[in-house]
Amino acid sequence: MNARTKFSVIGKPRRRVDARSKVTGLTRFADDLVLPRMLHAKLLRSPHPHARIDSIDTSRAERHPGVHLVLTGKDFPVSFGIMPVSQDEYPLAPERVRYVGDPLAAVIAKDEQTAAEAVELIEVKYAPLLTIATPEEALAHPEARIHEYGENGNIHRNQAYEFGDVDEALAESDHVFEDLFFFQGNTHLPIEQHASLAAVDGEGKLTLWSSTQVPHYIHRALARALQMPAAHIRVIACPNGGGFGGKCDLHNHEIVVSRAAIRLGRPVKICLTREEVFYMHRGRHPVLMKFRTGVNKDGKITGMHLQTLLDGGGYGSYGPASTFYTGVLQPVTYELPRYKFEACRVFTNKPACGPKRGHGTPQPRFGQEVQLDKIAERLRIDPAVLRLNMVAKPNSLTANWLRIGTIGLAECIREVVRISGWNEKHRKLPEGRGVGIACSAYMSGAGLPIYWNKMPHSGVQLLLDRSGQVTVFCGATEIGQGSDDVLAAIVAEVLGIDAYDVRCMTGDTGLTPIDLGSYSSRVTVMMGNAAIQAAENLREMLAEAAAEHLEVLPDRIVLAQGRAFLADDPGRGIDFRAAVELAETKHGTLGSVGSYTPPRPPARYKGGGVGPSPAYSYTACVVEVEVDPSTGWITVPKVWIAHDIGRSINPVSVRGQVEGSVYMGLGEALMEEQVFRRLPPKLSNALVHRIPSLLEYKSLTSLDMPEVETVLIEDPDPNCPFGAKEVGQGPLLPVMPAVANAVWDAIGVRIDEVPITPDKVLEALEKKAKGENPRVGPEHFPAVPYPEPIFVAPPWEGGDGNAQKPPRRAKEAVTS
Amino acid sequence: MNAVVSVQRNVRMTLRVNGEDFDALFAPYKTLLEVLREDLDLTGTKHGCELGECGACAVLLDGEPVLACLVLAVECEGRSIETVEGLARGSELHPLQSAFADLGGTQCGYCTPGILMTAKALLDREPDPGRERIREAISGNLCRCTGYQQIYESIEEGARRMREQSQ
Structure with missing residues (x-):
């Protein structure tokens, strides 16, 4: 199938299958849902960043007219967390609050207004604890300990890996570059605020409709949080009004409305305010980074030592994975013979950080790409040429044992250099104008799920009947990226019908086979491969039945353009519906399933499960800027970007994902920041979000957004459906x-x-004018007590993917 | 009962939405956004902030784009209100809608109704605006998915289809 080159649906620019519903306003987002006798919930959130809860008095709230129920921590005895290793949250904090915004009580009332009024009537006595505001404070103050688990003190995760003797590599290099970088945190800012609706049906079973990217993970976590059998819970992921990673956790409010609906026997809905969405966060971790990189005169990297320090906020969330991701993908872009990375995540009294588009990898990518620019400058090599000369090799293993398949990066670099006029612009534009280049790689889906199991990552079920209708079921979730369209297109291509004739039923744990969700850019590859398998099974049944009818062998039958016909005699055939009728007569009820499990990763060391992917996408980008030296204002007139997509399923959507990524990247580069300030001492001195509003949290408007020229490099990857890699995050x-x-x-x-x-x-510029180092950035990297690294020899140094004893003697010999 | 706002009696009035009269009974403090979504079941109009910051709730009031979260419903009696539900004629999409659907002007679709209404107001006044006018017109509508480029192209194509229709 992947070897085919002529397609009817795949690769054709098309109106996506859900577009009509979106332009008519008929798409039902979670807050658009209304059920008879529905009640509304509001949460009471902590005004303190770190405090013990001494008492909660809900009596006045309970007596408020129109209030049906008030819930507090005592109603939720079981902790939860999205990862098995981070079960550190309670739906409503029972004893301690850990950031301003931590919910500790809920009111369910006849309407939102009444619930909001009653929340104000809840009286709480807090005993404030020491606020840990920064990673430096977290390292310096093991007490007050924000959580009773973790490595020690306020260190949540701390890990170190070394792939080959990096000190030796650096000692033997012509140059060693040492640089510090800081990537400020920022948030997803989906335009849809999170909303959830829970209801108990006539059988006493619970349904939760929610703006979530991961209904399966929510289903599992909710069953545990509510101590209910999963079979009695159905989670329906409504189409998300943007996700970007912010709807990947099980959130407090989802559990609260579920419990309330069960308790009251009535539907309960909540929709968070914009301010609450800022406080719930789970976005980009602020990361401080130190790079020590060895380079030879020809610009080739000999080894890299990367240290990262992540500001995790008040809870674990996806933090254990985020910590890994600040290191594991570095070796995928360029040849890197030896690599060491040390990563530490600390708890602070701020909203928890988690996955945002690129999950943990944009921060070190920023550091490495800026450092490469400095290296090119020093070695007097063109930065594009420097990168081109060390692109990772296709079908290779990296130093940390990740298997890379196809790589379109070299072509991406050549294309952006060509279309941007790089050679006429770099170092040649007048003062105040300039161009910069950078590259990247990203996973097309994480190789392992977030809880350990060997089952498929994606399942697809297909149903056909004699009316000719085709229905496809999959747990994948439409978050705006176009996953329903990918699903319909793939099924349509295999069955030879129109994508608009496929009905998609997705993201419903009560109906659809499990798909792990819309994160890690996994949907196209994993759902797509499962869909091909399911559709191929049915195609064979249809072809057999049609062949019997036409009195030929099945391998002469082609399904295309809504017909089943003879490949060598297209006039002889029947229409699709007739083929389905014949197949239903021959085989009985027509259905099939497909499953996808990613290839087993070659790494055998502990922690080697983070980073493997069926395929990596590659991107190169050139940005032009104009800087006003009197105001410091940066204008971006144009961006050129080339993305290695493998193959486009729908080029309209692919281009949209690339341009949307450029937009969000420019926001992170120029203005977006999730930052905090202390309230004045006479108020409370509390650590609050500086700008929890869409007006003050700056993002690009249409007036700020430059023109983007996008090139798609198509080199189909054999691990991917029709060769299609990811596009949602890499660019x-x-x-x-x-x-x-x-x-x-x-x-x-x-x-x-x-x-x-x-x-x-x-x-x-002021520093430059004074003759000082014209640089703004971190000056100091704190002493982080990283553990002794796990040592793994790279594949080319005789390793087998297992951890082994580090070659201490060799290192001492060099340094002494 | 301090800190509790006493809820005033509901008001009854007729609102004309998409050319149709609705008798509505609602609390006088409710915004047009709330009345449209909660009392008239017109959930096509979205909300992203309810503070006038994102543009998701843009509707047309007497032909002018307004943010429905900043307008009290009681101010709208006797005025023409247009929402995304009124764009299509039966099952035939408005040219702007079909252009957005065809050219990737909508991804998650959440900002789409507000942008469609804002664009309609522009094209009703200026049938053939340039790119710069389009950028200005939708600068109050935040979109986190598209990077705006396919939205500009959709509005340009929608304008072309509208001109074609009116010929």
């Missing part, structure tokens, strides 16, 4: 460093952190 990654590198080309200053705001530009 975001190179944008931020390309901006920073363009600023250097424009005005000769280095901003080694994001966002690159005008104040930082002016500060750097």
Whole structure:
């Protein structure tokens, strides 16, 4: 199937199957749902960043007219968390609050207004505890300990890996570059606020409709949180009004409305305010990074030592995975013979961080790509050529034992260089204008699920009947990225029908086979492969039945354009519906299933399960900037980007994903930041979000968004459906460093952190004018007590993928 | 009972939405957004902030784009209100809708109704606006998915289809 090159649906620019519903306003998002006798919930959230709850008095709230139920921590004895290793949250905090916004009580009332009034009547006595505001404070203060678990003190996760003797590699290099970078946290900002509706049906079973990207994970976690059999819970993921990773956790409010609906026997809905969405967060971790990179005169990297420090906020969330992701994908982009990474995540009294588009990898990608720019500058090598000369090799293993398949990066670099006019612009534009280049790689789906099992990652079920209708069931979730369209297109291509003739039933744990959800850019590859398998099974049944009728062998039958006909005599055939009738007569009720499990990763060391993927996508990007030296204002006139997509399923959607990534990347590069401030001491001194509003949390408007020129590189990957790799996350990654590198080309200053705001530009220009190092960025990396690294020899140094004893003697010999 | 706002008696009025008269009974503090979604079941109009920041709730009031979250419903009696539900003629899409659907102007679809209404207001006044006018017109509508480019192209194509229709 993948070897085919002529398609009827795949690769054709098309109206996506759910577009009509969206432009008519008929798409039903979670807050659009209304049920008879529905009640409304509001949460009471902590005004303290860190405090013990001494008492909660709900009596006045309970007496408020129109209130049906008040819930507190005592109604939720079981902790929860999205990962098995981070069960550290309670739906309503029973004893302790850990950030401003931590929910501790809920009111369910006849309407939102009444619930909001009653929330104000709940009286809580808090005993404030020491606030841990920053990672430095977390390292310095093991007490007050925010959680009673973790490595020690306020360190949540702490890990170290070494793939080959990096000290030796650096000692033998012509140059060693040491740089510090900081990537500020930022948030997803989906335009749809999170909403959930829970209801108990006539059989006493619970249904939860929610704006979630991961109905299966929510289903599992909810069953545990409510201590109910999963068979009595149905989670329906409504189409998300944008997700970007922010709807991947089980959230407090989802459990609260579920419990309330069970308790009251009536539907209960909640929709968070925009301010609450900012506080719930689970977005990009702020990460401080230190890179030590060895380079030879020819610009080739000899080894890299990366240290990261993540500000995790008040809970675990996906943090254990995020911590790994600040390191594991570094070796996928360029050849890296030896690599060491140390990563530490600390707890602080702020909203928990988690996965945002690119999950943990944009931060180190920023650092590496800016450092490469500095290396190119010093070695007097063109930064595009430097990168081109060390693109990772296709069908290879990386130093940390990730298997890479196809790589379209070299072609991506050549294309952006060509279309941007790089060679006429770089170091040649007048002062104040500049161009920067950067590249990246990303996974097409995580190789392992978030809970350990060997079952398929995606399942697809197909149903055909004599009317000719085709219904496809899959747990995959439409978050705006177009997963329903991919599903319909793949089924349609295999069965030779129109994509609009396929009905998609998705994201419903009560109806659909399990798919792990819309995260890690996994849907196209995993759901797509399962869909091909299911559709191929049915295609064979249809072809057999049609062949029998036409009195030929089945392998002469082609299904295309809504017909089953002879490949060598297209006039002889029957229409699709007739083929289905014949097949139903021959085989009985027509149905099939398909499953997909990613290939087993070659790494055998503990932790080697984070990073493997069936395929990696690659991107190269050139950004042009204009910097006003009097205001520090950065304008981006144009962005050129080339993405290695493998093959486009629907080029309209693919381009939309690339341009949307550029948009979000520019926001992260120039303005978006999830930052906190202390309230004045006379108020409470509490650590609050500085700008929890869509007006003040700056994001690009249509007036800020530059023109984007997109090129898609199509080199079909054999692991992917029709060769199609991911596109939702990878193209975001190179944008931020390309901006920073363009600023250097424009005005000769280095901003080694994001966002690159005008104040930082002016500060750097001032330093430059005074003859100081024209750089703004972190100056100091704290002493992090990283553990002894797990040592694994790279594949080319005789390793077998297992951890082994580090070659201490060799290292000592070099350093002494 | 301090800190509790006493709920005033509901008001009854007739609202004209998409050319249709609705008798509505609602609390006087409710915004047009709330009345449309909660009392008239017109959930096509979305909300992203309810503070006038995102543009998701844009509707047309007497032909002008307004943010429904900043307008009290009681101010709308006797005025023409247009929402996304009124764009299509029966099952035939408005040219702007079909262009957005064809050209990737909608991804998650959440900002789409507000942008469609804002674009309609522009094209009703200026049938052939340039790219810059389009950028200005929708600068109050935030979209987190598309990067705006396919939205511009959809509005340009929608304008072309509208001009074609009116010929």
